[in-house]
Amino acid sequence: MKTATRYAKSLTKPQVKLLRELRAHKLRGAKNVLGVITTPCSAIGEWIGKDNFSVNIVADSIFKLSAMGFITFQTFQDFDLRFEYADISALGMEALKLYE
8 A cells, every 4th residue: 555655755846846736726626627638649648737737747747646646547538539637636635744
């Protein structure tokens, strides 16, 4: 089982900032604020909603946060496009407590 403290100490400042901003969006009730197009097309890998964040969106960093369990992805289908939307997990919320 993953624990927040095990990985939280290795987070970079931009990663912490991204988690804080995801938490803020979640607390406001905003959903689907950051997503990536996963349908094979010319726009595959394009991030949707990155303008909602002050931190630079770097895919490698987001996928590392996901591998640590701090971010989860949910699939959303709209017309013929499929998106994976990022959301902060309970483990990510717990990890942020170490930085407050």
